[in-house]
Amino acid sequence: MASRATQVVPLEDVVVECHDAKTYRFSADGEPRPGQFLMLWIPRRDEVPMAYSYLRNPMGITVREYGDATRALAAEAKKGYRVGVRGPYGNAFAIEGTRALAVAGGVGIASVIAAVEAFAEANIPIETAFGARTKDELMLLDRLKVAGAVHLATDDGTAGHHGFVTDVAAKLLAGGTFDMVLTCGPEVMMKKVVDAANGRGVPVQASLERYMKCGIGICDACVLDDRLVCADGPIFWGEALAESKDFGHWRRNICGQRVKA
C-alpha cells in the first residue's frame, strides 16, 4: 500500500485497436509489473482503474469504450491530450511454472498481455486462448503471437472457434501439460476457467475487477469477501477463489451494497 502522487502526463500516441477500444501511450514515473493497474484521471469526467498493457515508457493502457468516461476519453483524446495517472497499484502475476496458458476474454487481454510477454521473456512456454464477440475485437494479436501460440474464439464465428473461449481453454487444459493458468475477462468466464483449473489441480491466477474509488486499500469499495481487489489483488489464486463466497456471485455497488454479480 505505497504512496503515489497523481502525475499529469501528455499522451504520446493513441492507437485504435478495434471499433470500441484504443491504446493510449504516455511516459510516467514508476515501474509497473505485469497485471498491475493505475488510476486514470480523465479530467472533468472520472477516475477509473486500468491495467498497464505496456510496462515501460512510453507505458500504455488499452481502454474499451464502455461508459461515459471511457467514451469521452476516446472522443477527446489525441496526441498531447493530458490525463492524470497514479500507480502502479495492486499485485502482479507470478511468472512461474514450466508451461503456461493464458485465457482472456475481450478487453481482459489488456491485463494479461504484459504477463504473456513476461512468461516468454522468462523462457516459460506460454499459449493464449483469446475470445471476443467478433473478429475485429481480437486485439493485440501481433504481440501475443510473438510470445507463443494463440487459440482464438469468437461468439459469431468470424475467427477461430465459433463459441466460448472457455471451451477452447478446457480442451487445452485436458491435454494435461499446462502447470500454470492465468486469466482475465468477464467474471463468468473467469469462474469457469478457475473451476476447470482447480478441478485439474493446476495453479491458476485470475485478475478481478471491482468498483474502485481510492485504489490504494483504504476505502473498502472494492471488497471481495474480506479482501481488497485494489490492494490484496487484483490477482487472486484459484485456491483463494475456490473459498470465496463473492467470486462469480456477488459484487458491491457504488454505495457498498452487496448485489448479485
Add this chain to the structure above:
Amino acid sequence: MADLRAEVAGVKLRNPTLLASGFLDETGGSMLRVFNAGAGGVVTKSVGPEPREGNLNPTVVELPVGLLNAVGLPNPGIADYEAEAKVAVSGGAAVIGSVYGRDAQEYAAVAKRMASYDVLAVELNLSCPHAKGLGTEIAQDPEAVEEITRAVKKVVHVPVWSKLSPNVADIASFADAAKRGGADAVTAINTVKSMAISADLKMPVLKNGYGGLSGPAIKPVGLRCVYEIFEAVDIPIVGVGGIETGADAIEYLMAGARAVQIGTALLRRGLDVFPRACAEMSTWMDANGYAKVGDLVGAAHGK
C-alpha cells in the same frame, strides 16, 4: 509489561488504538480483518438513512504529507448495514457505530437503529467537510451539535461520542456544546478542509474541488485540538489525526485523549499499524515507568 487496556466513557477496549471511520469499514469482513490484525476496536463507516453513492472520482489524492479525500460519505444505508455490523460483532470485534443524517431527527433514527446492532457506542459524524448538505453546516454550528447529540442521547442506550470538526475557530466550544447535549465523549478531529490543484490542467484535482486532509500533516492540528478541549471541557476525548506510531499515540494521550483512532497510516504501515503502534507504546511506557494507559492521559498539561 505496560497494561494497554483503555476505557472511554465506560467502553472497555483491549488497547487504545481504534480504526478511524472511513477506512476498511464499509463491510463486516474488512472490519473483522482489522480487529483481528490487532486494533483495539473499529469505528464503522459513517452510515446514513439511505444508501449513498458519494462523490464522483477523483475522490482521493495522495500527497507527500498525507491524503486528501472527498469520498463524500458513500455507504450502503443503515438497513443494509445490519448485515455488515453483524459479521463484525458476531466475529468478536469491538465495534463503534458511526452515523450521520441531515438533521437531529435523522441522526436519532439512524443512531437508534445502529445501536440495535450491538455496537459498544455510537459515534456521531458531525464534521464531514465535503459532503454537500451534510455535516458541513452542522460542523459550524454549536447549537446543531448540541441539539443532535441530545436527540440521539434520548433514543440510544449505549454511550454517544460526538466527532468534531477542526475547521472551526474554537473547537472547545463545540466540545462544550456536545457535552451540554449529553455526549459521553468527543472524538477529535475529522479531516482539515483542503485542496489540491493541478497546474498542468489548471484545475482542482478532486472532482468535488475541496476535500479533507488527513495523515501526518494534520497531527499538530489534532494535538492542539485535543489539548484545547482537555483544558476547557471535562469530557473524555478520543484523539485522531495523523497517528502512525506508538509515539504519536502517546502524544495524543498526553494531550488528553483516552484512546486514539488511526486511518491514513494504513497506507504506510498496512494493517500492522495497530500491533506495531501498541508494541511501540508498550516499550516506551516500560522504559519511562508508566504502568497503565490511564497514567498518560493529560500528562502534558499543567506544566
